[in-house]
Amino acid sequence: MGVISVELGERKLHILQAIIDDYIISGEPVGSRTIAKKSGIAISSATIRNEMADLEEMGYLEQPHTSAGRIPSDKGYRLYVDRLIKAEGLSINEAKYIKDIYDRKTRHIEQVIFQTSKILSDITNYTAVVLGPKLSRVLIKHIQLVPIDAYYALLMVVTNTGIVKDAIISIPQGVGMDYLARISNILNDLFKDQSLGEISLEPLIEMREGMIQNRDFFNSLVDALTESIDIGDISEVYLGGMTNIFNYPEYHDIFKAKEFLNLMEQKELLYRLLARSQDNGVSVTIGEENQCEELREYSIITATYNINGKTLGTMGIIGPTRMEYSKTISVMDFMGKTLSNYLTRLFSKE
Amino acid sequence: MGVISVELGERKLHILQAIIDDYIISGEPVGSRTIAKKSGIAISSATIRNEMADLEEMGYLEQPHTSAGRIPSDKGYRLYVDRLIKAEGLSINEAKYIKDIYDRKTRHIEQVIFQTSKILSDITNYTAVVLGPKLSRVLIKHIQLVPIDAYYALLMVVTNTGIVKDAIISIPQGVGMDYLARISNILNDLFKDQSLGEISLEPLIEMREGMIQNRDFFNSLVDALTESIDIGDISEVYLGGMTNIFNYPEYHDIFKAKEFLNLMEQKELLYRLLARSQDNGVSVTIGEENQCEELREYSIITATYNINGKTLGTMGIIGPTRMEYSKTISVMDFMGKTLSNYLTRLFSKE
DNA sequence: ATTAGCACTCATTAGAGGAGAGTGCTAACA
DNA sequence: TGTTAGCACTCTCCTCTAATGAGTGCTAAT
Numbered sequence: 001m002g003v004i005s006v007e008l009g010e011r012k013l014h015i016l017q018a019i020i021d022d023y024i025i026s027g028e029p030v031g032s033r034t035i036a037k038k039s040g041i042a043i044s045s046a047t048i049r050n051e052m053a054d055l056e057e058m059g060y061l062e063q064p065h066t067s068a069g070r071i072p073s074d075k076g077y078r079l080y081v082d083r084l085i086k087a088e089g090l091s092i093n094e095a096k097y098i099k100d101i102y103d104r105k106t107r108h109i110e111q112v113i114f115q116t117s118k119i120l121s122d123i124t125n126y127t128a129v130v131l132g133p134k135l136s137r138v139l140i141k142h143i144q145l146v147p148i149d150a151y152y153a154l155l156m157v158v159t160n161t162g163i164v165k166d167a168i169i170s171i172p173q174g175v176g177m178d179y180l181a182r183i184s185n186i187l188n189d190l191f192k193d194q195s196l197g198e199i200s201l202e203p204l205i206e207m208r209e210g211m212i213q214n215r216d217f218f219n220s221l222v223d224a225l226t227e228s229i230d231i232g233d234i235s236e237v238y239l240g241g242m243t244n245i246f247n248y249p250e251y252h253d254i255f256k257a258k259e260f261l262n263l264m265e266q267k268e269l270l271y272r273l274l275a276r277s278q279d280n281g282v283s284v285t286i287g288e289e290n291q292c293e294e295l296r297e298y299s300i301i302t303a304t305y306n307i308n309g310k311t312l313g314t315m316g317i318i319g320p321t322r323m324e325y326s327k328t329i330s331v332m333d334f335m336g337k338t339l340s341n342y343l344t345r346l347f348s349k350e
Numbered sequence: 351m352g353v354i355s356v357e358l359g360e361r362k363l364h365i366l367q368a369i370i371d372d373y374i375i376s377g378e379p380v381g382s383r384t385i386a387k388k389s390g391i392a393i394s395s396a397t398i399r400n401e402m403a404d405l406e407e408m409g410y411l412e413q414p415h416t417s418a419g420r421i422p423s424d425k426g427y428r429l430y431v432d433r434l435i436k437a438e439g440l441s442i443n444e445a446k447y448i449k450d451i452y453d454r455k456t457r458h459i460e461q462v463i464f465q466t467s468k469i470l471s472d473i474t475n476y477t478a479v480v481l482g483p484k485l486s487r488v489l490i491k492h493i494q495l496v497p498i499d500a501y502y503a504l505l506m507v508v509t510n511t512g513i514v515k516d517a518i519i520s521i522p523q524g525v526g527m528d529y530l531a532r533i534s535n536i537l538n539d540l541f542k543d544q545s546l547g548e549i550s551l552e553p554l555i556e557m558r559e560g561m562i563q564n565r566d567f568f569n570s571l572v573d574a575l576t577e578s579i580d581i582g583d584i585s586e587v588y589l590g591g592m593t594n595i596f597n598y599p600e601y602h603d604i605f606k607a608k609e610f611l612n613l614m615e616q617k618e619l620l621y622r623l624l625a626r627s628q629d630n631g632v633s634v635t636i637g638e639e640n641q642c643e644e645l646r647e648y649s650i651i652t653a654t655y656n657i658n659g660k661t662l663g664t665m666g667i668i669g670p671t672r673m674e675y676s677k678t679i680s681v682m683d684f685m686g687k688t689l690s691n692y693l694t695r696l697f698s699k700e
Numbered sequence: 701a702t703t704a705g706c707a708c709t710c711a712t713t714a715g716a717g718g719a720g721a722g723t724g725c726t727a728a729c730a
Numbered sequence: 731t732g733t734t735a736g737c738a739c740t741c742t743c744c745t746c747t748a749a750t751g752a753g754t755g756c757t758a759a760t
Contacts, residue, residue, distance in 0.1 A: 031722050044734050049723070067722050067740045141498055148492045148508050156506065156514075158498050164506075166514045242615065246608045254604065258596045261611070265592065381753050394703050399754070417709045417753050 008058075014041060015051050016060055017084045020072045024322045027249055029069030074287035077299070077321060081284050085326040090334055094123060098335070102342045109133065109161050109343070114238050116315060116339055121241025124328050126319030129270050132236035133161050133312040136197025143187040145180040147171070153180055155224050159196070161307070161347055167224035172217050183221075201225060235313065237267040248320050256297075263294055264318075273300065274314040280304050282332045287321040299323045303336035307343045315339075358408075364391060365401050366410055367434045370422045374672045377599055379419030424637035427649070427671060431634050435676040440684055444473055448685070452692045459483065459511050459693070464588050466665060466689055471591025474678050476669035479620050482586035483511050483662040486547025493537040495530040497521070503530055505574050509546070511657070511697055517574035522567050533571075551575060585663065587617040598670050606647075613644055614668075623650065624664040630654050632682045637671040649673045653686035657693045665689075 008016075018039035022030045032045040032052060052070050055061045060076035063069075072080065090098075101115055113130050120128035139160040146154045148168070157165040171180070186207075191199050201222055208218040242264050245251045251260065263269060273292060285300045301323070302316040315335065317328055358366075368389035372380045382395040382402060402420050405411045410426035413419075422430065440448075451465055463480050470478035489510040496504045498518070507515040521530070536557075541549050551572055558568040592614050595601045601610065613619060623642060635650045651673070652666040665685065667678055 029722090033722080045722095046724095046734050046736095047732085050733090053724080063723090065741060066724090067742075069722065142496070142504075144496055146492070146494055146496065146506065146508075154492075154506070154508060154514065156496065156504070158496075158504060162518055164504065164514075164516045166516075168512055243608050243611045246604060252604045254596060254602045254607065257604065257607065258593050261593045379753085383753080395753095396703050396705095396755095397701085400702090403755080413754090415710060416755090417711080417751095419753065 011041065011043075012051055012055060013084065014039065015048060016055055016072075016076060017080065019052075019061065019070060020076060020080045020084070023071055024324055027322060029064055029071050031069035034069070072322070074289065074321065077286045077325070078289075081286065081325050081329075085329070088326045088330050090330060094331075095334070098123075098338060102338065105346075109163060109347075110236065112339070112342070113236070113313075116335065117238040117240030119240075120315065120317060120331070120335060121244055123331055124317055124319070124324075125241070125244050125247060126317045126323065126328070127242055127244050127264065128240040128315065128317055129264075129274060130238045130240075130315040131271060131274050131313045132238070133163070134235055134275070135159075135163075137195055137310060137312050138163065139193055139195050140191050140199070141193075143184065143191055145184045145187070147177055147180055155221065155228075157225075157228055161312070161343075165228040167228055169217075169220045169224050172214055175214065175217065235271070237270050239264055239270075245319070248322075250320060250322075259294065260298075274302055274316045280306075280311060282329050282336070284325065284329065297321060299325075301325070301328050301332050303332040305336050305339040305343065307340070307347055312343070361391065361393075362401055362405060363434065364389065365398060366405055366422075366426060367430065369402075369411065369420060370426060370430045370434070373421055374674055377672060379414055379421050381419035384419070422672070424639065424671065427636045427675070428639075431636065431675050431679075435679070438676045438680050440680060444681075445684070447473075448688060452688065455696075459513060459697075460586065462689070462692070463586070463663075466685065467588040467590030469590075470665060470667060470681070470685060471594055473681055474667055474669070474674075475591070475594050475597060476667045476673065476678070477592055477594050477614065478590040478665065478667055479614075479624060480588045480590075480665040481621060481624050481663045482588070483513070484585055484625070485509075485513075487545055487660060487662055488513065489543055489545050490541050490549070491543075493534065493541055495534045495537070497527055497530055505571065505578075507575075507578060511662070511693075515578040517578055519567075519570045519574050522564055525564065525567065585621070587620050589614055589620075595669070598672075600670060600672075609644065610648075624652055624666045630656075630661060632679050632686070634675065634679065647671060649675075651675070651678050651682050653682040655686050655689040655693065657690070657697055662693070 015035060018035050019030045022034060022038065032048040035048050036043060036045040052061060055076075056063060056070060059073055060079060061070040062073045064071065098119055101119060102112075106112060110132065113132050117128045117130040120130070140157060141160050142156075142158040144156050146156060148154055151170055152168050153171045155167045155169055159165075187204075190203055204218075204222055204225070208215060208222070211218060242261060245260050246257065251257055269292070273295075276291075282301065282303045285302075287299060288296050290296055290298065290300065295318075297320070298318050299321045300316055300318050302314055304311050304314050306312050315332070317323075317332060319328070365385060368385050369380045372384060372388065382398040385398050386393060386395040402411060405426075406413060406420060409423055410429060411420040412423045414421065448469055451469060452462075456462060460482065463482050467478045467480040470480070490507060491510050492506075492508040494506050496506060498504055501520055502518050503521045505517045505519055509515075537554075540553055554568075554572055554575070558565060558572070561568060592611060595610050596607065601607055619642070623645075626641075632651060632653045635652075637649060638646050640646055640648065640650065645668075647670070648668050649671045650666055650668050652664055654661050654664050656662050665682070667673075667682060669678070
């Protein structure tokens with residue numbers, strides 16, 4: 001790809017940029033006259049037409065039909081994102097708006113994540129998806145079996161993100177509080193300070209083997225732990241601004257709209273979509289680059305958040321390929337950092 | 351309204367029914383010829399035209415424009431629902447489908463409620479809203495303060511529906527496990543077996559007055575309890591089949607669709623909408639009967655579910671006024687009863 | 701009271717024509 | 731050789747018109 005800079009002269013790049021900038025705002029094919037007037041350089045529309053024809057041949061532009069202007073191809077957007085956009089800081093108002101919201105303290109991380117999805121969709125005007133903390137990355141702080149009544153006890157797992165997983169399990173006749181307390185201690189000794197991803201239930205299962213009494217109880221205990229770890233890993237998915245897609249005329253078509261909304265209802269799909277991008281920082285996927293067939297007309301921008309530098313989860317923005325990349329990338333970068341700071345402050349006093 | 355039966359002869363009723371039956375399926379204004387052919391009675395279209403003119407004058411029908419067929423008015427639908435529909439049982443397949451899903455046991459009531467919303471929207475092809483258990487109706491089974499580490503403890507409230515509300519509160523220096531256990535016991539004595547709606551924090555606040563040490567701790571305790579009760583009452587709202595509205599051509603308009611989806615995103619609105627109908631059994635609200643301005647073009651059918659006959663929550667279906675009332679009412683009735691049975695079996699062994 | 705017949709209404713559809721935006725090409729120009 | 735003005739051409743979109751047809755209301759006959 002290093003050849004690009006040879007292929008593409010300064011002027012071509014400038015024209016490509018002008019076209020994409022215009023198309024992102026208008027959504028309409030861009031003609032040579034428009035560029036001749038708006039772009040800084042003083043060249044005639046005829047010259048620009050020649051350049052545009054070249055750019056089309058190289059695959060950066062497309063033409064919906066013969067007598068229309070040009071629209072960027074996915075390859076065009078890729079070049080644009082990689083080389084043409086300049087970082088665009090958030091406005092003071094926006095930064096303040098975000099900070100203000102995070103100032104309302106909660107210790108409920110779900111609330112925070114939910115808020116984040118709302119903020120993202122509000123600011124960007126696209127659809128936001130935020131994954132809750134990937135539970136395999138989360139540390140166990142405390143496990144306890146709490147008796148509720150004669151028949152049931154509550155298995156409780158508290159993590160360093162303040163999340164509490166609980167499961168109700170039935171206890172056999174004649175098991176007393178002291179017994180539960182003993183088991184609690186054992187569980188704590190076994191699992192404390194391990195991450196949910198690392199822990200192995202082996203020792204517990206071995207223990208069970210040695211037992212004659214209360215095997216049923218141990219079974220349900222193992223089951224409950226397994227479940228809270230497994231189910232846990234497909235972490236929560238929070239969606240914000242689903243209907244924002246209607247703001248863009250190319251999705252006024254009812255079938256496209258329905259298709260999109262149906263995708264957004266499939267939490268597992270969204271999870272897979274975001275969970276993949278594990279690299280830190282902001283990453284951009286444009287149109288056809290998407291693995292997912294149905295999302296070939298959308299772009300996705302993701303960022304991660306962490307506690308103490310340890311990546312915990314992902315947030316994403318989904319919008320049309322003619323997305324305001326510059327603005328959106330800045331927002332994602334800012335939000336990733338802000339959320340990470342917030343969470344670190346909140347949950348890291350070990 | 352008793353006059354109706356005088357005003358409306360047998361034949362008018364029959365015609366009205368035929369028109370509504372047809373319109374519910376087709377969504378197109380119904381003409382006299384259609385009725386003459388389809389409805390059982392052998393009358394000419396001219397006669398039916400006369401009857402239709404009468405029905406329109408009485409307010410049961412409307413005419414979109416002079417040379418179109420008739421469509422039912424909300425008043426017409428009301429008459430239809432109250433007097434003309436016959437109960438329509440579920441098909442064996444449907445009943446089986448539902449039973450099968452409820453057979454997969456979970457003790458997580460949220461899961462069950464979520465499933466319910468999916469089932470409802472799947473079977474009816476409308477949008478389903480299900481409210482989680484109204485927490486004011488739910489009984490406290492157990493309260494406990496569990497120390498997590500030197501700085502924090504977990505306040506845990508277990509209810510008879512298996513829901514666990516938890517809050518992390520910070521504990522003052524030098525407070526030991528035995529102290530927390532003592533407080534736990536006090537809380538249990540005070541609140542056990544009361545419903546969240548009934549309990550008063552008065553005694554706790556009084557206790558605080560008598561204290562010199564640890565006032566801060568008591569404050570956060572009271573706060574946490576207050577919060578889990580208050581926030582709790584706007585119970586969870588589960589939505590299923592949001593995009594089902596797109597199945598009906600009259601909502602292919604992008605603005606209507608967006609308006610609808612925006613409404614569905616407002617959980618509090620949905621909560622208020624359903625929480626109102628507290629009477630047991632199925633209730634139907636048609637078009638203009640809706641309090642909510644924006645829902646004047648929709649009909650809502652609600653049913654309640656209970657544990658041991660004690661009403662816990664509400665489920666609802668939202669769809670166009672030309673809804674398949676007969677079918678939907680049956681489904682709601684069936685689901686209300688099925689869910690109640692299921693929950694009763696699951697949570698009532700006191 | 702019912703119905704056949706007919707004139708009338710109005711939404712919907714298809715087609716024709718014109719306007720406008722934009723292109724590619726050619727020839728002239730610096 | 732790169733740039734530009736000019737022009738014919740293409741294709742979409744809008745508007746206008748006419749035709750179609752479903753459905754009505756009224757009248758007169760049964």
